[in-house]
Amino acid sequence: MKILGLTGSIGMGKSTAAAMLRRLLRVPVHDADSTVHALFARDGKAVAAVDAAFPGVVRGGAVDRAALGAKVFGDDAALKTLEAIVHPLVRAAERDFLARHRRRRTPLVVLDIPLLFETGGEARCDVVAVVSAPAFLQAARVLARPGMTRARLDAVLAKQMPDWQKRRKADAVIPTGLGKGPALKRLKALVWAVREGKWPQMNTDRHR
Numbered sequence: 150m151k152i153l154g155l156t157g158s159i160g161m162g163k164s165t166a167a168a169m170l171r172r173l174l175r176v177p178v179h180d181a182d183s184t185v186h187a188l189f190a191r192d193g194k195a196v197a198a199v200d201a202a203f204p205g206v207v208r209g210g211a212v213d214r215a216a217l218g219a220k221v222f223g224d225d226a227a228l229k230t231l232e233a234i235v236h237p238l239v240r241a242a243e244r245d246f247l248a249r250h251r252r253r254r255t256p257l258v259v260l261d262i263p264l265l266f267e268t269g270g271e272a273r274c275d276v277v278a279v280v281s282a283p284a285f286l287q288a289a290r291v292l293a294r295p296g297m298t299r300a301r302l303d304a305v306l307a308k309q310m311p312d313w314q315k316r317r318k319a320d321a322v323i324p325t326g327l328g329k330g331p332a333l334k335r336l337k338a339l340v341w342a343v344r345e346g347k348w349p350q351m352n353t354d355r356h357r
């Protein structure tokens with residue numbers, strides 16, 4: 150089974166690319182962000198631990214993500230505490246997903262992980278694709294979200310590897326600044342190449 154890692158900085162179009170892979174190209178996708186959302190929902194596995202570490206952010210039995218985000222982006226120690234709670238649970242869900250698809254002999258799966266390079270996740274992938282768009286488009290997309298401010302965007306960006314570095318480490322770059330058609334075309338070509346074993350044309354930087 151081949152594992153394609155999908156990553157990209159905030160607002161670069163990762164969720165859109167993941168939806169294309171899943172719905173249009175029929176590749177099973179494991180989405181780290183939605184795993185986190187499930188862990189934080191009512192009865193989610195991380196609710197009690199988050200409540201203990203960040204009093205006041207659990208409301209009605211679920212984690213208020215906006216309130217938690219306001220506490221952790223800009224406070225390195227708090228973000229580390231949160232990551233220590235969340236990341237092992239996300240990894241466990243990912244392991245279950247991979248084991249299920251290995252049993253089914255699925256030829257190709259996607260791991261959609263926002264912090265793939267930041268957490269060394271490329272070691273678990275055969276090929277890594279990065280979604281990327283110019284910074285002005287990224288900012289416009291993110292600032293259009295309700296409750297988002299320039300300061301919050303800067304605080305998140307400060308905790309992520311810069312886009313240029315991700316592009317340099319990736320095996321493939323999916324442009325998302327040119328519209329959905331070109332992004333889908335590139336994803337389609339990539340999926341075909343990985344399935345056929347015509348990839349990777351190894352990016353040696355990644356393996357140094």
Ligand SMILES: CC(C)(COP(=O)(O)OP(=O)(O)OC[C@H]1O[C@@H](n2cnc3c(N)ncnc32)[C@H](O)[C@@H]1O)[C@@H](O)C(=O)NCCC(=O)NCCS
Binds near residue numbers: 181185214236239309
């Ligand atoms: C702080 C939280 C509650 C904010 O939730 P919210 O729904 O408002 O935002 P969302 O999850 O969509 O993230 C917004 C952007 O921030 C980025 N981001 C999220 N967590 C981190 C982090 N630990 N470091 C850097 N960037 C991050 C995401 O990639 C995304 O681009 C949430 O992001 C979270 O729990 N983060 C810690 C867990 C984590 O590391 N998740 C990343 C993938 S496992």
Ligand SMILES: Nc1ncnc2c1ncn2[C@@H]1O[C@H](COP(=O)(O)OP(=O)(O)OP(=O)(O)O)[C@@H](O)[C@H]1O
Binds near residue numbers: 332
């Ligand atoms: N290929 C594309 N062409 C045009 N618009 C796009 C493309 N990909 C994404 N977008 C738009 O950019 C915005 C952000 O996309 P998306 O939610 O997929 O980003 P993301 O990387 O998942 O963000 P985050 O990491 O913050 O969750 C959305 O409004 C989406 O419609």
